[in-house]
Amino acid sequence: MRRLLPLLALSTCLLAPAAFADGPSTRVSHVWIRQAPPGVDVMAGYFTLENLTARPLDLTGVISPDFGSVMMHQSVVKDGQESMVEVPKITLPAHGSVEFKPGGYHLMLMDPKKNLYAGDMVSLTLTFSDGSQLAILAYVRRDAPTG
Amino acid sequence: MKWKAFLPYAGLMFMALAVGVLASYLTFGSRPVERPHTDALLLHEARPLPDFSLTDTGGGAFTRAQLMGHWSLLYFGYTHCPDACPTTLAALDRMMRLLDKLPAARRPHVYFISVDPKRDDPKLLKTYAAYFNPGFIGLTGPLPNLKALTGPLGADFSYGKPDKKGDYAVIHSTMVVLVDPEAAETALFTPPLDPKRMAADYANIVRYYGEQQS
Numbered sequence: 009m010r011r012l013l014p015l016l017a018l019s020t021c022l023l024a025p026a027a028f029a030d031g032p033s034t035r036v037s038h039v040w041i042r043q044a045p046p047g048v049d050v051m052a053g054y055f056t057l058e059n060l061t062a063r064p065l066d067l068t069g070v071i072s073p074d075f076g077s078v079m080m081h082q083s084v085v086k087d088g089q090e091s092m093v094e095v096p097k098i099t100l101p102a103h104g105s106v107e108f109k110p111g112g113y114h115l116m117l118m119d120p121k122k123n124l125y126a127g128d129m130v131s132l133t134l135t136f137s138d139g140s141q142l143a144i145l146a147y148v149r150r151d152a153p154t155g
Numbered sequence: 156m157k158w159k160a161f162l163p164y165a166g167l168m169f170m171a172l173a174v175g176v177l178a179s180y181l182t183f184g185s186r187p188v189e190r191p192h193t194d195a196l197l198l199h200e201a202r203p204l205p206d207f208s209l210t211d212t213g214g215g216a217f218t219r220a221q222l223m224g225h226w227s228l229l230y231f232g233y234t235h236c237p238d239a240c241p242t243t244l245a246a247l248d249r250m251m252r253l254l255d256k257l258p259a260a261r262r263p264h265v266y267f268i269s270v271d272p273k274r275d276d277p278k279l280l281k282t283y284a285a286y287f288n289p290g291f292i293g294l295t296g297p298l299p300n301l302k303a304l305t306g307p308l309g310a311d312f313s314y315g316k317p318d319k320k321g322d323y324a325v326i327h328s329t330m331v332v333l334v335d336p337e338a339a340e341t342a343l344f345t346p347p348l349d350p351k352r353m354a355a356d357y358a359n360i361v362r363y364y365g366e367q368q369s
Contacts, residue, residue, distance in 0.1 A: 047234070088329055116238075
């Protein structure tokens with residue numbers, strides 16, 4: 009089953025944009041999930057999301073079968089104090105992109121179904137305001153990719 | 156000849172001028188070594204830390220006295236923090252690896268101070284800190300004891316509303332505080348944290364401190 013996952017995800021990727029005659033509306037890159045230290049059951053996910061269309065598009069939700077719940081969060085610094093704010097939707101400008109990165113937007117992935125270690129793969133499904141979905145696979149990593 | 160009567164005065168004036176020039180030369184000569192240019196906010200004057208009493212992960216007391224005699228980096232966070240804390244601790248680990256060449260005595264001790272003592276028991280704190288770097292030290296303590304340290308440092312913290320499951324976020328400081336071997340706050344690193352820049356700043360500040368002492 010594990011080996012089939014990438015195939016499944018790939019087929020979802022291929023199927024999702026099939027609803028649109030003019031190709032996929034979004035593209036994702038720089039995907040990674042930070043491995044949680046022992047005893048911690050919350051992880052952060054990061055990626056860059058591009059809107060390939062000429063209209064603004066909202067990212068309205070993310071789900072994952074590998075976690076109990078997934079939320080979109082933003083780390084906000086005010087007067088040197090960091091807090092996290094839940095974000096119900098994130099608008100991608102027309103032909104623009106939004107980065108989920110440390111210290112900014114991130115996925116808050118809670119209650120993993122099993123222990124996840126560097127190299128493990130997690131599947132995520134992103135939902136957009138135009139009804140389209142994007143299935144992606146994310147590797148768990150110990151630290152941010154460099155370069 | 157009248158002008159000869161002025162000669163002694165002229166001589167005195169010349170001597171005064173010479174003394175002045177020499178004095179200013181000496182002043183400049185003994186001027187403290189130049190402050191390094193750093194990304195880190197280097198305080199004009201180091202501020203002694205207040206007295207405090209925290210608990211280390213072995214259950215022992217950890218006070219200001221334990222910060223004497225070596226450099227320290229303090230970071231305040233909590234283990235249920237998915238974004239800021241792991242990002243900072245990973246940056247500190249990279250910084251420490253860049254400082255490997257320094258003699259052990261000049262390398263900083265890194266303290267992760269949990270401001271969430273309710274959830275962060277010593278056992279969890281120990282494995283958490285060591286996960287990022289085996290040398291990192293976890294500390295925490297009762298709220299008033301934590302506030303005694305965070306207040307004067309401007310590293311205040313508070314708690315977000317708990318969700319249905321009772322989970323809550325902690326609003327905490329983003330800075331990493333550099334403390335000198337006399338337990339005085341010396342510099343602040345603020346995000347975005349660049350390990351290379353931090354290591355260079357640290358080395359420069361330590362060198363500057365050493366030159367001032369000698």
